[in-house]
Structures are given as C-alpha cells and as structure tokens.
Amino acid sequence: MWIERLEIEGFRRLSGKFEFESTLTLVIGDNEAGKSSLHESLVRALYGFSSGERRRSRGSSLHERRAPWDGRGYGLVASVRDDEARQWRIEWDFATHRTRLVDALGNDVSDGDLPGERFLDIGLDDFRQVCCIDQADLAAVHRSPSLGVALEEAVVNVAGETPVEHAVERLNDFLRSIGARVDNLNPSPAGKLMALIRERGELAEKLRAAEEARAKLVDLAGELALATEERDGFLTKQETTRQTLLLAQLTDLEKRLADARQLEEQAAKGPTGHREVPDSVREEVTAARDRLRALGEQLVDAQKEAGVVGEAVGDLEKKQRELLARVDALAPYADIDDSARDEIQRAWAQLETLASEGPLALQEAPTRDPVLERYRRERDELRSLMSPREPSQVTRVLWISLVVLTLGIAWLVRMLVRRIRPSNPTPLEDRLREYGVASVEELDVRVAQEDRQIADAQAVAKALQGQQSSHESKEVELRSQIDVALQHVKAPTAGNLEERARAYLTASVRHGERREHETNLERVRRELEQAKSPARDRDRLLEEQAAAGARLRAAYAQLAIEGEDLDSAEVEFQRLIAEAATHQESEEQAKRSAAALRSLLADETLESLEREVHEGRRLYEEHRTRHGELAEKVERATGLSEELASLDTRLQGQIDRVASLRTQAETLEEETGDPAAVKERLAELDERIARIEEAKEAVSIARKSLIEAADELKREFAPHLNAALRRDLERISGGRYSEAFVDGDLAVQVAVPESAQLKSADDLSRATKDQIFLVQRLEIARLLAPTKGTAPLLLDDPFAHYDQKRLRYGLELIGEAAQERQIILFSEDPALAELAAEVCSGCGVIELEGPAAS
C-alpha cells in the first residue's frame, strides 16, 4: 500500500494537505518545520495511538501531547491505495480516538482493525521498527515475536516465488473442487466426491436390491414352476372329471331314454280277459285248503304216532298183566311189618359172624426137649467141670457169650489140632458129646430158647381163653335183641329163635318185593294210558278232515270246479288265481309304467329326452376329440358334478396363484433392472472415486510437504538478510564492508576489514550503523512485502551522518527500493532534492516552510 494524500486537521501544530508519490517523496524542511509531526502523523494515520500512548504518565499522555496546540480539531484524513490500487480513506478523530475506513464508494467498511494492521498485517511496533527510521534513536531492527513470525513467513517467499500460503490455498482449492474437506480430507457433504460416493452407494444399494430381487425371482420362479405343474395337474384332472361326468351323464340319459321307452311300451300294454275269482271264495278256498292241509299234516303225525305207540301199548299191557300176577302171588306178605328187618338182619349177621369165627382153638403147650431136661438136671455138674465162679446174670450172659465165642474158636483150633495130631478127650467133652453139643454154653442157649417158647405159648393160651368168654356173652346179647324185635313185629313165635328170625326176614323181603311190584304196576298203568292218547287224536283228526274236505269242495263248486279230486281242483283253482293275478299285475304294471314314465320325464317329453341324449353324446364326443380318451368308467354320475365344481374352484385358485406368481415374477424381473448397466456405472464411479481419492492423497502429501518445507525455510531467514546485506552494504559503504551477518535475533555483525573479525554493528561509527541499519530495513521490508504487502518506508533524515559519496549510494539504494514501494524521506537538506531527482525520476518533493507555515 501507499499513502496518496494526508489531510491534517490538527496534529501538534501541523495542519494542511500533503500529496505523496507512490515511489519516493522527499519532505524538506528546516528544524521545527513539522517534518517529525508529518512523519508521526503518517504513522498515526495507519495505527493511531496505542493504549499505552493514551495512558497518562506524569500528568499527560503522549496522545494528549500530540494534540493541536491551537485548539483545532485533533484528527486527519488519509487517502491510501492498497496493492491492488484500490483507494481507501482513513478518517481519524484522535480526540475520541475513533477511526473510520471508507472505500472508494463511500462505504464505511470499518471492522475494528487498525488501518495499518489491515493493509500491512503487522503491528505498530513492527511497522516502526522496520518501516521507519527515526533520527533520534536509530538502531538495529529488534526481533519481536510478531516480527520474527512475519520474517519467517516472508523469507519463505523469496522474490519471484508464489507465497506458500497461496500454494497451499491453491491445493486447498483443489481439494475443495474435488469435494474434500481441507481440514481432514473427508468428503464434503455437498462436494463432488460425496456426490460420487453417494451415487455409488445408491447404485450399490440398487444393485444389491436387484440381486436380492433376482434371488427372490429364482425362488419365485421355482415356486411358479411347481404351481404351474400343479395347475396342469388340476387341469388334467378337471378335464378327466369333466369327460367322466359327460360320459356318466350320457350314460344316464341313454338309460333314462331306454327306460322311458320301455315304460312307454309297458304302459301301452292293456289287461286280457279272465274268470273272476271273488275274494270271499278265494278266502274260503284258501282257508279250507289250508285247514285241510294242516289237518292232513296233523293226521300224518297222529297216525305215525299212533303207529309208534301201538306196539308200546301191547308191551305195556303185557307188563301190566305180569305185574298184577306177581302182586297177587305175594298177597300173603301184604301185611308184614318189616320195620324190624334191618335190626334183625344186623343182629343176625353179627351172630353169624360170631358163629363163623367158631370156638377159639387153644394151642397145646410146647413139649420140653428131654436132652435139655437132662441138662437142667446135670447143669451144675457140668458147670463144675467148667468153672467155679458164679457170675451175675448179665455178666453171666456176657460171659456165656464170650465163652461160647471162645469155645467156638477153641473148638475150631482143636479141630485143627486134632486133624494135625490125635488128642485125648476130657470128661466134660465126653459129657458134651453126649448132649451133642460142643459146650455147656450152647446147652444154656438152647435151654433159654426153649424156656422162652414155653412162656410165649402159655401167654397165648391165656389170651384165647379171655376172647372165648367175650364171644359167648355177645351171642347171648344178640339173640336177646332179635327176640325182642321179633316180638315187636309180632312175628310168629313158633320155632327157635333162628327159625323165627329166618321166617321173619324172608316174609319181610317178600313184602318189599310186593310193594315194588305195585309201584311198577301203577307206573305201567300211567304209561299205558298215555300210550293210548294218539289213537284218539287220530280219530278226531279224521273226522275234522272229512268236514274240511266237504267245505273245500263246496267252495270249489262256487267256482265251477269239480271237487271230487281235490288235487285237480286245486290245480284248477291255482290256475284261476294265477290268471287273475297276471291280469291284475299287467294292469298295475301299466299303471306303474305310466306313472314311472311321468316321473322319469317330469316336465320333459320323450322327444326332448332324445334331444338331450343327442346333445350329451355330442358334448362327450367333442370333449374326447379335444382332450383324448380321459374318462374313467363310472356307474353313476353322482358326486362327479360336485367333484368337478370343487376342481373348478381349486383350479381357479391355482390359476389365480399362478397368475399372481407370474405377475410377482415379472415385477421382480423388472425390479432387477439392468445390472450390467449398473455395474458399468459402478465401475466408472469406482474409477473416478479412486482417481479423486488418489489425487486427494497426493495433494495432501504435497500440502504437507510444502508446509514442512516452508517451516524448514522459515528457520533460514537470516541467510537471506545476509545475502542482501552483503550485496548492498559493500556498495553503500564504499567497499569497506562486504561481509555482514544477521543472526536469528536480527542482530548485525560485520567483518572488519582490518582484522577480518566480526564486530557488532552497534559498536561501529554512527554513519556506518546508519548505513547498515538502512540496508537491513530495506531488506526486511522487501522480505515482508510478499506476505505483508508493500509497506511505505518513512525515513527521517537517514543520511544525516553520510558523506556525499555515501549519500549518493544511499539515495541510489532508496531510489531502487522506491521502485517497489513508497518511500517518504524527510531531510533538512534542500540539496537532497536535486540528488533525489537524479536517482529517482518522478520523485516528489514536499517543502515544509517552517513554523510560520502552520
């Protein structure tokens, strides 16, 4: 930017209008002419006063001290042009410290920013450091934080290059153009990329829906095929049923027609002539004949029965006679009281039993053996020969046994010895030999045995004697019992008891036999009476038969039938009956046929029925021709119509279902759309999106790389200043200084030619410092220009300490710089104007005339 004009209403003692060139303007004036006020008013035009400057210190503030001295308005109006040559007006009312920024059209576009900040993007302090040279306190530019940042940004954009911000912004513009957000690269909601992604999503969804629809279509088509097959099955069944029904109906109609024709024929037949058989006569004949037949049957049975029992009657009569004879023969026993028969019989039986047992035979007592008798007598003697001891009875037996055993053994030994050598017998042995025994013990045994036998025989004899005595008393008792019984039944008393008892028992037996015969006789009498009954029945039946025959003949006679031979008459009668029945039947048949025909035809006629048959046949044949032989043979059409109606309903349902499925399938197939075209578009979108994504990533990388490179360059602004200093310092210092270095804090050092050592610029002469700091400011201003705009330089007498030669170099330097920016140079030296005009054509000059001018 540059300041075109300044209209000062009042600033200190300065007022008036001042015009400035866009290049170099030289303000010439003596001391107190107002150069410093103009210089400051230019600064204040851009920045006003800071809050610190408006704060009072020691009674007043800097702001107040700059107020007009003569009471005029404290303010100014500056006309400026920005780097695009647009004109702006800055209005300041310093009294209230209010400012307005007005564009070329007069619009107030104030936004709260100070005009200098707005146009130059640097603060007052940085502006004063870089763009202003104050005669009073010339020093090196100090690096403030904001100036450091501005320089870092500026140094990145060395002359001729596009500022990195612009490049980044261009990349951002590109990102925006493809629809990517600048901050996170995500698709912008309304951007191209999002539109493509959205379209791709919609198409993918469409394709997915189409594929789903296609899958459904396949299922549906399968279902449709089955439904169609089922429908065809129904169709076939329906036609089969229909043809079957037509055939059944035709068959039925044909039968009806045949029946109707037959009925018509039967109805047309009339009854023939015949002999009447009155019902009464028929009933009479029937009754008589039935009666006669029944009697005949009964008579047959009666005769058969009479024949059968006739023989039995004879037998029974014979048996009766025999029984009578027997009863008569036993008449003497009729009055016998046989009540005692059993008692007497039992008693007599017991007597007989006793008698049969007879008198008990007493056994003779056994005889004693003479040998043993002898032994008994000689026993002691023999024993004395044997042994003196007298053992006890038991011991004796044991001893005896032992002795016997021993003797036996001894005897055997002796016999053996004897065989071996002859021996001499002892006296005992001789005596025993006489007894015929071998030992005394043997004789003792034999004696004992004999004693036991005799004792037993004596005991038996005693028992038999007791028993014999009991028999005898029992016999007496029984005889007494018999006798009492006989007396009780008054049996004859002649003879002994035995005879009387026998006589009584015999008489009572005869009495029993007679009573049995009488019983049998009574039974035979009853049987005989019963056996004679059939004959009586037969006779009665014969009589009834004769009466019934007469009645039947009389009835036949009424029908002029000869009844002599009832069988022939019956035949004739039956013939008459059959004739009458036939007549009646044919009459009734004709009536029935007529009625049946009427029923059969109902409202129809035979002709119409014939037409129906004809039509039915035509329909059947037509169906068969169209659908082939389908009909199943059926007897009746019953149920077929209902079945056909049911099939019609089901078929219609199936047809509807097939149609519905087909419609659904067609709809689905339409819904599937053209997946090929969708896929093509999807592929195209994928490719475009991929290209955009690729470009987005590439631009992101480029942007990141640019920023990183710029950051790296920011840290290298000092070398730029160094280069500028080296270039210009050598010229402006007349070749004395050629090496100068600026560090990161903007402190300047120069290589002293004499020592080649670096020396701080602050330690150099005033003229040299002026030269160095002027160059430094010019270069910093140049560096800042691309990013901050071309700020005007306000140089208050920078050449005060220059010699003529250096003054010219300095002016040349300023003249070159003024080609790029506005420079307003304040000086007391009027000659400077001429020199300035030489180095800078078009240089403007403002001459301040001194205090009187204001």
Added chain:
Amino acid sequence: MRILHLADVHLDRPFVGFSSGAGDRRRRELFEAFRRCLELAREHKVDLVTIGGDLWEEEHVQADTRNSVAHELGELGLPVLIACGNHDYLRPGGSYMRTIWPLNVRVAPRRTLTEYPYDGASVWAISWGGQELPDNLLERVELPSDGRTHVLLIHGSSTSAWFDEESAAYFPFDPAVVRAAGFARCLAGHIHEASDKEGVVYPGSPEPLGWGEGGRHCVALVEIAGSNVSVELLDVNEKRYEDRELDCSGCGSSAEIETQLANELTDQDAANVFLRLHLVGEVGPDCVIDPGVVAGQHTARYAALRLVDATEPILDIDSRAERKGLDGLLVRRLREQIEDAGSERDRHLAELALQAGLRALDGRDVILRVD
C-alpha cells in the same frame, strides 16, 4: 452329420470402462453376433447347433434377451442342444427354467452326462448347475459299443487350450482323457480364443469381450462322417480390441496433442475397432489433456475410443531441485519420498504430490486431473 458349434456369447454382460451407452451398444452387438452364428448354421445347412455354455450371464441376463434367444432358436428350426456354463448355470427357478424354449431346443441336465442321439452321432452333454462339475466325470464315462460316433459337449478348460489361472479353475480336463473315454471330439466352451487342438474344439467367443482377448473368434463347423470328424473354424467377429501408445513428448498444448491424435487415428475400419490409446511422453506444464475433449470427433468413428493420459508434465524438476527456495526444498523432499516409497502406490502418490506441489507453487490452474 453337420454340427455348428458356438459358445461364450456372454449376452448382457457388463462392459466396464466404456462411456455410458457404449455398454448397451456392445451388448446389442453381442446379440447380433449370436444372430450371425445362427445365420451361418442356416447357410451351411447344419443338422444340429450346439452351444457350449456361457450363452449369457445369469446375474445380468434380461428377460427380453432370454426370450429373444428362445425366439431366434425357434425361428432357426434346427435341433439345438445347450450345455450351460459357469456363467449361465442351470438352476431351479434360474433363467433357463424361466425361459419358454421352443421344442427344437434341449438343455442338457446338470449333474449327469446325458446322451442325445441324433442321426449319425450321439452328443453327450452336461450343464453346469451352480457348482463344479462332478469330479472324475470323464474318467467315469462308459460309452456303449454301438458303433456310433460319440461327441462330448462340455464347458471347461482343456489343458490343450491357452488359459490363465482363473480359467483353469473351471473344470480343467485333459484331452487325452476325453479320447480315452471314446469321444471322437470334444465341443467345448469357456476359452474365448478359438482353437482346435488334441481333439478339443473351442470356437471362442463370437465377439471379443475386452482388451486382451486376442486371437480368433469363431464358430466351429463340425462334419461327422462315420468315425471321421473334421472341424473348420469360421471367423464370426466384426469387432476387435487394440491397445496402442501415442508419444506426445514435447507437446505444449492440447491443440498439439489433438494434431498428434489426428495423425494417429487413421484406421480405415475404425468402426470395428475398440481402441485404447495410451498418451505417453512429457508435455508442457500448461498442457491440459481432457481425454473426452481431446478425443473429440474421433470417438464417433471408432467402436470405442478410450484415451489413457499417461503423459507427464515438464516441470523442470531436476533444475528446480537445485534451487534454494521452497520449490527446491519441496522437490528434494518428495524425491526422497519417491525413492523411499515402500510400494508402487506410495511411489505413484509421491510423484503425483510432486506434480501437484510444483503446480500449486507455480500458480497453475490445474493441480491434477481427476476426470
């Protein structure tokens, strides 16, 4: 007996990479190619037409296309036997089941290799059913010793024909096994380039279906006389796909590119050429290449013209890398990234970033082309 064998028409398939509308046009051309095949059947008075699968693409075929195919085959009137392929597999409720076929058309069942006896020869065929054909299908075949000539109709990859790994994934078979089974010839589908090797005949797709599908595209005319079988491949395609490069080095403007293009695009039968032209070389940094604009009127002359801009702008990168300013530092940084890129994509992105960064620094309007 004379058979016309065709396969791999791929009706209604999508054509990616074409401009909008070109896909529809190409699909119509495929149907026209199918018609030409049938016309050849009439012309050569064949007794049977066999279709070796992939007549259409199951997931893309439209009802109208199916019905049109059925109509054309019905009009043909000759016996037609179809063995479905992996793209038009046979399934309940699928496109084949939904199509009402004329009586002269028979579709081989899936799962079972079935004999179709015709006068003079028997054709054995099996359709794909959404899954791989049964393993050892051909090893298990037992042909009857009836003195007839037996021909196999199948969709798969013969080891005798060229195929890539993807093709080989679909029922690969050894021609020797086909011969050992007793088949006089195998009429196959699946390989889009026509061939007749080791007893296996691939007619190829009637039309090439994309760049990279070179070779011949035919129908096979098969003559069976007793046990002798002869095959003649008849070219049927009208279109061809070509890839070419155009060196645009030194062009400073799109007008220069257009001039180069006009000199290049001089094909007499351009209407039958699907041309993919790769623009290469270094062009001026302000040279704006909009493929759609640059192709201009040539697009209408070609079956399809696709320009691929592979040019690189002259950005004076080497000399700028030496500069001390921001651009020099940017070039150096991104060159490092390019050299250190871990993948081709990263390298490509860094190259694009370099272009974009320099263009932005140069204040150029076009940073990168994305359309």
